[in-house]
Amino acid sequence: MSAPAPASTLTVAQLSAADLRARLRGPGLRLRTGPFVLALRSTIAEVADGVTLMYADYPVLGPEHFADFHINMAEATGWHRWVRPQVHFLPDGEAPFQPLPRHHAFPLFEWSFNWCISGRAHDWLILHAAVVEKDGCAAILPAPPGSGKSTLCAGLAHRGWRLLSDELTMISLTDGLITPVPRPISLKNASLDVMRAYVPGAVFSKSVNDTSKGVVTLMKPPAASVARAHELARPAWVVFPQYVAGAAASLSPVAPARAFMQLAENSFNYNVLGAAGFDAMTGLVERSSSYQFTYSVLDEAIAVFDALPRPAR
Amino acid sequence: MRTWQEETVVYNDLSGDTHLLGAPATTLLTLLRAGRASSAVLGAALCSAFALTPGEELDGDLDELLGQLRSFGLVDGPCWVRPC
Amino acid sequence: MNLSSLPLLIQVLRAPASMAALSLEQWELLLRQAGAANLIPSLHGLALDYTEFEALPAPARTHLRWHGTLARRHVQAVHWEVNRIAEALAPLDGQVVLLKGAAYAAAGLRAGHGRLFSDIDIMVARARLPQVESALRQHGWVGSPHDAYDERYYREWMHEIPPMVHVRRESVLDVHHTILPLTARARPDAASLLANARALPGLPGIAVLAPTDMLLHSATHLFYDGEFNKGLRDLFDVHRLLAELGADPAFWDALPARAHTLQLERPLFYALRYAILLLGTPVPAAVLAALRAAAPAPPLLALMDALFERALMPLHASCAGTLTGAAHGALYLRGNWLRMPPLLLARHLLHKAVLSKPRAI
Numbered sequence: 235m236s237a238p239a240p241a242s243t244l245t246v247a248q249l250s251a252a253d254l255r256a257r258l259r260g261p262g263l264r265l266r267t268g269p270f271v272l273a274l275r276s277t278i279a280e281v282a283d284g285v286t287l288m289y290a291d292y293p294v295l296g297p298e299h300f301a302d303f304h305i306n307m308a309e310a311t312g313w314h315r316w317v318r319p320q321v322h323f324l325p326d327g328e329a330p331f332q333p334l335p336r337h338h339a340f341p342l343f344e345w346s347f348n349w350c351i352s353g354r355a356h357d358w359l360i361l362h363a364a365v366v367e368k369d370g371c372a373a374i375l376p377a378p379p380g381s382g383k384s385t386l387c388a389g390l391a392h393r394g395w396r397l398l399s400d401e402l403t404m405i406s407l408t409d410g411l412i413t414p415v416p417r418p419i420s421l422k423n424a425s426l427d428v429m430r431a432y433v434p435g436a437v438f439s440k441s442v443n444d445t446s447k448g449v450v451t452l453m454k455p456p457a458a459s460v461a462r463a464h465e466l467a468r469p470a471w472v473v474f475p476q477y478v479a480g481a482a483a484s485l486s487p488v489a490p491a492r493a494f495m496q497l498a499e500n501s502f503n504y505n506v507l508g509a510a511g512f513d514a515m516t517g518l519v520e521r522s523s524s525y526q527f528t529y530s531v532l533d534e535a536i537a538v539f540d541a542l543p544r545p546a547r
Numbered sequence: 548m549r550t551w552q553e554e555t556v557v558y559n560d561l562s563g564d565t566h567l568l569g570a571p572a573t574t575l576l577t578l579l580r581a582g583r584a585s586s587a588v589l590g591a592a593l594c595s596a597f598a599l600t601p602g603e604e605l606d607g608d609l610d611e612l613l614g615q616l617r618s619f620g621l622v623d624g625p626c627w628v629r630p631c
Numbered sequence: 632m633n634l635s636s637l638p639l640l641i642q643v644l645r646a647p648a649s650m651a652a653l654s655l656e657q658w659e660l661l662l663r664q665a666g667a668a669n670l671i672p673s674l675h676g677l678a679l680d681y682t683e684f685e686a687l688p689a690p691a692r693t694h695l696r697w698h699g700t701l702a703r704r705h706v707q708a709v710h711w712e713v714n715r716i717a718e719a720l721a722p723l724d725g726q727v728v729l730l731k732g733a734a735y736a737a738a739g740l741r742a743g744h745g746r747l748f749s750d751i752d753i754m755v756a757r758a759r760l761p762q763v764e765s766a767l768r769q770h771g772w773v774g775s776p777h778d779a780y781d782e783r784y785y786r787e788w789m790h791e792i793p794p795m796v797h798v799r800r801e802s803v804l805d806v807h808h809t810i811l812p813l814t815a816r817a818r819p820d821a822a823s824l825l826a827n828a829r830a831l832p833g834l835p836g837i838a839v840l841a842p843t844d845m846l847l848h849s850a851t852h853l854f855y856d857g858e859f860n861k862g863l864r865d866l867f868d869v870h871r872l873l874a875e876l877g878a879d880p881a882f883w884d885a886l887p888a889r890a891h892t893l894q895l896e897r898p899l900f901y902a903l904r905y906a907i908l909l910l911g912t913p914v915p916a917a918v919l920a921a922l923r924a925a926a927p928a929p930p931l932l933a934l935m936d937a938l939f940e941r942a943l944m945p946l947h948a949s950c951a952g953t954l955t956g957a958a959h960g961a962l963y964l965r966g967n968w969l970r971m972p973p974l975l976l977a978r979h980l981l982h983k984a985v986l987s988k989p990r991a992i
Contacts, residue, residue: 300655300690304663326666356700357693491554495567505563506704512558512565516549562711563704620711 247290255282262304264295268404268415268463270351273301276339278321281307284340284439284452288418291457303350307343309336325350341442341450344420348401351415352502358404358413359514360502365403365412366395371470371544372412374403374522376500379447382477382529385425388453389532390539392433397459398467402502407510410517411466416459418452426451432532470545472497472524475535483534485525493524521545548576562620571597572612579622589613637909640664643674644867645911647681650674650691658691668863671695672702672745702745709736712751712802713837719770721836723762728754728828730807730848734839735868737831742871746864750794750803756825757808760792764806771798810848819851819893842876843889850902851895862939869902870910877913887921896925905939 246254246265257263258281262273265285276282303325310320310333319336322329323346330349334342352360363376364387373395377383384400391397398414405412418439421429426449429436437454472493473485488496494515498504504511523545529535548557555573558565568576574596578584590609594601616622634642639661643650653661665671675695678684684692713733720727728734730752735743755763772795786792791807809821828838840848849872853865876882890899900922906912926932 298656300659300688302690302694326663327669354694354697356697489554490551491549491556491567494549494556495565498565505565506701508563508700508704508707509558509560512556516556519551560707561714563707620714 243293245290246285246292246294249294251282251286254286258282258285261297262301264297264299264301265289266293266295266463267347267417268399269413270302270355270415271295271299272347273304274307274343275305276307276343277309278307278336278339280321280337280339280440281343284343287437287439288340288452288454290437290454291460303347303354305343305346305350307339307346335444338442338445340439340452341420341445344418344452347417351402355404356503356506357408358406359504359507359511359518361403361405361497362401362500362502363403363497364400365398365414365467365469366390367398367412367467368395368540369544370468371542372398372467373471373473373539373542374412374469374518375473375475376403376497377475378500379422380477381475382425383475384420384422385428385477385532386475386529386535388419388421388425388429389432389536391419391456391459392436393536395539396462396467397455400455405469405514405518406466407507407514410469410514410521412469413466414459414463416455416463418455421451421453423448428532429453469518469522471542472518472522473527473539473542474525475527475529477530478528479530481528481530483527483529483531483538485527485538488524488526490519490524494519548573557621559619559621564619566619566621571608572616575609575612576616576621579616586610586613638664640668640670641863641909643677644670644870645909647677650678651682651686653691655688655690658688662691662694669747669861670745670864670867671698672705672747673864673867674745675699675702676741676744698745701747705747706736706743708802709733709751712800712804713737713834715770715797715800716751716753716767716804717834717837719766719772720763723759723766723836725756725759725836726825726828726830726838727763727836728825728838728840729831730754730810730840731852734845735872737834737837738839740872741875742868746868750805752791752805752807754807754810754821754825757821760806760808764792764795767795767804767806771800772796772804773798775803810851817851817894817897819847819895823892842879842882843886844893846872846876846882846886847890847893847895847899850898854898854901866902866905866909870906870912873906873912873914883915883918887918890922890925896922897927900925901935901939909940 249257254263258274258276260275262275263285265272265274274281274285306324308322308324309315310322320333321336321339321342322333323331323342325346331342331346352362361374361376363374364383365372365374366387367373373390375383375387387397387400397416397419398412399416400419401417402415403412404415421438426438426441430438439452441449441451443449472488474488474496497518498515501515504515507514523543527535527538529538548555550573553570555568555570555576556565557568557576571593574592575589578589578592586606586609590601590605593599593605593609599605613622637645639657643661650661661674662671665674671694675698678687678691678695687695709732713729713736716727729737732743732746732748733751733753734740735746774792775794775796782793790809790811791805795804795806796802797804810819810824811817824840824844827841827844829841830838839845846869849865849868853862853869886899887896890896903912903914903919903922907914927935
């Protein structure tokens with residue numbers, strides 16, 4: 235599943251629009267994202283557009299390549315599809331989500347893909363957290379929605395840190411290293427304006443205004459992060475971020491046992507993994523320093539991250 | 548079970564639950580894992596470890612702690628049954 | 632039935648050792664069909680038992696292993712729930728009989744391997760229901776919310792009381808007093824089922840149905856419940872139960888007569904017929920002969936054959952069915968089993984607004 239990237243790889247950007255659409259409408263578009271291969275099918279234009287923009291740098295594979303996940307973003311059938319077109323996520327089994335308005339198709343695809351991975355890939359302890367890496371050390375940012383994690387992650391990813399993931403931190407049960415699964419960064423509401431200003435020239439998907447989370451926009455991950463997706467990383471810091479308007483950036487240590495419990499509460503599959511999950515979490519807590527982090531200004535926050543003490547070997 | 552700075556996380560492989568325990572509960576759990584122990588022995592251990600005074604209040608607290616450990620399935624209670 | 636036209640999943644269930652020879656492309660298809668039928672955890676067990684697991688292609692091992700993790704966790708959760716039920720009900724007089732998946736798991740039957748489910752089913756004598764409910768409430772189970780009509784529906788017409796949910800563990804417990812709704816045509820004698828139940832060593836007060844009764848219940852469940860999206864998995868239960876329980880010739884000798892006594896010959900007829908047709912289950916000729924009289928008239932039989940063949944196929948596009956398949960990932964999502972306080976599965980990513988309403992498995 236995880237192999238060094240070959241020297242020259244066909245990417246989504248190199249496909250003609252016609253070829254891309256043909257794959258999506260036919261046998262499926264096979265993409266590599268980190269250790270996983272996804273086979274995506276959809277007749278919905280918004281999905282094709284989103285993939286073209288956000289997954290431009292991702293390797294494309296032929297139909298002979300084994301796919302780990304199969305996602306069909308289908309146009310919901312029924313008479314109302316002319317009046318109120320809808321998109322429905324169809325995995326191989328029972329559909330877990332209600333259909334949504336069609337223009338939500340691309341964000342729904344992103345959520346659905348996360349659902350697939352976090353519900354099945356039990357070779358890893360999977361945290362609901364962003365993770366970025368610099369100089370061989372990874373910082374994990376667990377956080378419930380509204381904590382500003384994605385904005386912070388997007389900022390770091392464009393100021394010298396490698397993006398490993400915006401949502402799914404995958405910790406190997408065998409060696410405790412982090413496996414990257416870089417994907418578009420999900421920005422909500424005002425975060426979009428912040429990132430537009432912070433990263434001139436960044437590529438964003440079309441915003442979807444009326445989701446249950448407000449306005450959702452995806453941000454294209456840096457090409458280097460995608461290209462280096464096969465490079466594992468060593469966890470060094472766990473930082474629980476909290477955006478507080480007007481606050482100065484400040485770090486305070488979190489006791490290991492508390493960090494353990496908070497991490498477990500921010501995990502997708504901790505309580506499925508049994509003793510192996512407990513051991514992986516213990517390993518994570520012991521090899522990293524944990525902090526509570528408050529901030530409001532992105533530059534200040536990034537400076538704090540840049541200055542994090544490197545773990546003693 | 549792993550302890551850092553006087554707090555302990557423990558995984559119960561019967562229930563699949565993970566718990567965060569303070570020092571007194573950890574002391575009790577460690578003792579009970581070593582074998583059966585009477586309330587008197589447990590009470591004495593808590594007294595010496597945490598410089599507490601024996602008495603009714605301690606007994607009450609001890610009962611409560613044991614009750615909690617029992618309800619989590621971390622220690623055997625009087626009606627304990629094990630799957631075949 | 633043309634064997635080679637059967638879906639790959641069914642061919643594998645008939646002959647698990649054939650997994651050793653599958654190409655990567657076939658593995659991808661097999662996993663998709665099995666995913667739709669909620670059978671990947673079972674495939675993992677079959678692969679371990681019937682093939683050189685380490686010689687299988689890496690992606691196959693990976694996916695099987697992922698689901699093996701779920702299966703392991705599930706068994707742990709089942710044992711714990713049964714344990715808690717035993718603690719709550721053991722002090723009362725009378726038996727608590729585990730049914731279906733919980734029974735297979737507690738009795739260590741192969742039918743339980745890799746079989747994930749969301750509710751525990753138990754059966755007690757109808758007269759004891761009030762004490763049983765009361766004891767369960769004292770130990771943290773509460774009735775799920777429903778209105779007066781539902782309450783009446785359950786208590787007067789159904790074979791179970793409304794589902795109970797444990798307040799802390801959020802696990803679901805279905806308490807039955809017989810195995811078929813009171814309104815069904817067949818009225819299997821609940822007292823007889825309870826009287827013949829077998830106690831489980833090490834679990835005071837807990838029992839499972841006698842082997843013939845367990846098989847008959849499985850057959851009944853498959854063909855009376857009407858929810859055929861789990862059909863293949865339920866038929867596979869029948870197949871595995873027969874393989875294990877049928878190792879004892881006394882089982883086969885007793886089966887037809889027991890089916891007759893419990894008025895369950897017709898479901899047994901169908902269960903055996905489709906297990907043989909689809910899964911190649913070995914069944915002694917004498918048993919089939921004894922059940923011939925229970926067969927429906929030929930026109931009805933032909934219709935049933937057509938319906939069941941369709942209904943029992945894995946519900947995957949590759950099997951020419953619709954895509955509403957068995958719950959798979961949804962089982963995990965709903966997580967009654969896997970939500971253990973004080974740690975709750977982080978659901979914020981899952982945008983509750985878009986989740987389907989939970990449905991019983």
